[in-house]
Amino acid sequence: MSTSSARQPLQFAYWVPNVSGGLVISQIEQRTHWGAEYNRQLAKIAEQAGFDYALTQIRFTAGYGAENQHESVTFSQDLLSHTTKLKVIAALLPGPWNPVLAAKQIATISHLYGPRIAVNIVSGWFRGEFKAIGEPWLDHEERYLRSEEFIRCLRGIWREEHFTFAGDFYRFRDYALKPKPLNPLPEIFQGGSSRAARDMAARVSDWYFTNGNTPEGVAKQVADIQTKARQQQHAVKIGLNGFVIARETEAQAQAVLAEIIVKANPDAVKGFQHEVKNAGSASPEGEGNWAASSFDDLVQYNDGFKTNLIGTPQQIAERIMALKHAGVDLLLLAFLHFQEDVAFFGREVIPLVRELERQEEAAAVL
Template sequence: MTESLQSPAEPLKFAYWVPNVSGGLVVSTIEQRTDWGYDYNKTLARLAEDNGFEYALSQVRYIASYGAAYQHESTSISLAIALATERLKVIAAVHPGLWQPGVLAKLVASADVMTGGRMAINVVSGWFKDEFTKLGEPWLEHGERYRRSEEFIRYVREIWTSEHAEFGGDFYRLHDFDLKPKPVEVPGRPHPEIFMGGNSTDARGMGGRVADWYFMNGNTPEGIQEQIRDVSDVAQVHGRTVRFGVNGFVVARDTEAEARDVLREIIDKADREAVEGFGSAVKQAGQSTGDKKGMWQDSEFADLVQYNDGFRTGLIGTPEQIAERMLEYKRRGANLILCGFLHYHEDVEYFGRHVLPVVREMEAAELERVHA
C-alpha cells in the first residue's frame, strides 16, 4: 500500500469556511460575533488573505435547516468574495442533481476569467434529503449519489479541457461541445481545482479516481492517516495523485484554560433540538451505505455541535499547542487545514498574528532537521 505523505518542504495551506449561512459554524446559542451577510464576508475575505489564508470554502444550503435560517448561494458569494480580494482562491460547494454540469462549468469558467484563475468547486454528493425532494428532484440511494458525482466531475473536467468535449454516462451526456471562454491557464493547474469530501467507501474510491483534493471531516491524526492511505491507494492504481484537507474548528487563546472554557461553553449552550435533528439526518445518510461506513457515523452529540466534526481535530489551546497539532496532521499526509472559528474577524486576525508564525517556525525547524 502507498501513503501520500506531505513533503516537509511544502508549507501547510490554510482555508476557512465562509460563514454564508446564518447561525455561524457551531449549532449553539453562545454569542457568535459572526454574520452571514455579504458586507461582513467581504471584510472577512480581505482579513483572511492578509492573515495567511489561501482558500475560502463557501458552504451550500438551500433551505432553512438545523439552525441555519438564511443562506447565500455558494457560487454567487464565492465570485463576489473573489472580486473583493486580490489573491484569495474561492471554492464553491455544488450539488450534482441540483446543477446541470455544463451550466455549472460555464458559470465557473466565466468566473475564473473574471478572477484571474481563482475559482474552484467542491462537489457535494448530498446528505439532506429535503433539499432535493422539496425542489422536486429525486433522492438517490447513497452509492448512486456518488456514482452521479463521479460522472459530474468527469464531465466538468472534460468540458473545461477539450475543444470537442465528449462524455457518455448513465446520468450525463456531452456531444462535441466547445466551451468558450475556457478557464484561465494557470501554471500547475490544468483547470479549476475540484474538491470533494466524504468518509464512506464510495467516497474514498471516487476521491482516488477523480478528485484533485479530498476533504475529510475532523478526526484524530490516526483516523486521517487511514483515509489518506485508502484514497491514495486508489489514486495510485489510476496513475493519479490527490491532495488532502482536514476540517478543524480553531479556538486559539493565550492560555489552554481560556480555550477549553470557550469549547465547554459552546457545548453547554448547544441547541439540542437542532443538533439532534442534524445528527439524525446525517447518520441516516451514512447508514444507507452497504458497509454502514460514512461521515458522522461515530460522531457523538458534542462532535455534532460543530457540524463537520471540527472539535475532533483538537485545534483547541495556545498557538503553540495548535501549531504542533497541525504539524502532526501534516506529517500524516494532510496538505491543507480547513478552519472554522467562533468570532471570525477577531479569530482570523489572532490566527494570522499568533498561530501562523509558530506553524511556519516549526515547519522551518522540521525541514532543518530533515536536511541535517
C-alpha cells in the same frame, strides 16, 4: 505521509459563513454574520492573515440555525472581487446544477478574476433538502456515481476542444466550450468519509475533504485513499476539517469549548444527528461522515472538535504539524468569531507553523 505533505507548506482554508447560524449549533454568542459586507471584510482579513482558500457553503433549505443562505457561486464571485490572492471554492450540488452550467459559470469567473476560482462537488446527504426542491433522491452509491460523472464532465469540458460523453447521468455530444477557463484550470474538491467517497477521490478529484479527526484516524484514511490513487495513477491531496479555539491559555480555550457544548441547541443537534445517521446507514458499509460522532461532536457540523485545535497558539501549531505528518495538505477551519479569530490565528498560529516547518526542513537537510 503524502509526498506533498512532507515537502510543501501546509495550506489553510476557512469556511465562509454565507449561511446564518455560524458553524456551531449552539446559543453561545457568535460574532459572525452571514451577510455580504461582513464576509467581504472577512475575506480581506483572511487573505492578510495568510489563508490560501475560502470555501462557500451551499444550502437550499433552512435548518440547524441556517435560516438564511446565500448562493455559493454568486457569493464566491463577490469575494474574489474584493481580494487579490485568496482562492475561493464554490460548493456545487449535482442535481440543481448540471455540468455544462457549472463549467460555463466557473470559466467566466476565471476570466473576470483570474484563476482563483475552484469548486467543491457536494454529493448531498440531506434527503429532506432534495425533497423540498423537487430533486430526485438517489441512493448513496448513485449519488457518488453522479458526482464522479459530474467531475469527469467538468474536466472534459474545460480541457477538450470538443467534448463527448455518454454516462448514466450526463450526456454530451461534440460540445465546445469557449472560452475555456484560464490556466491553471480550476481545482476540483470533494468531501465525504465513506468508502465510495474515498474511491471517487482516488479516481477523479484534485482534493479530498474529510471530517475532523485525530492524526491516527486521518492517517488511516490517507493511507487508503493514496494507495487507491496510486493504483489509478492519479494524484489527490487531502483537506481536513477543524474548529479552532485559540486563546492565550489552554484553560481559556477549554472554557469556550465547554460553553459551546453547554449552550448547544439539543433539538437542533438531535435533528442533525438523525439526518446524518440516516445518510450514513444508507452506505453499503453502513457508515458515513458522522458514523462515530457523539452529541458533543455534532455540535460542530463537520466533527471539527475532534481535530483538537483547541488551546494556546503553540499547542495548536504542534497539533497542526502532527496532522501534516499524518498526510494532511490543507486545513479547512471554522471559528466562533470569524473576523477576530481568523486575524488572531494568522498573527499567532500560522507563524509558529511556518517556523516548525522551517525547523523540520533544516533538520532533514543535515
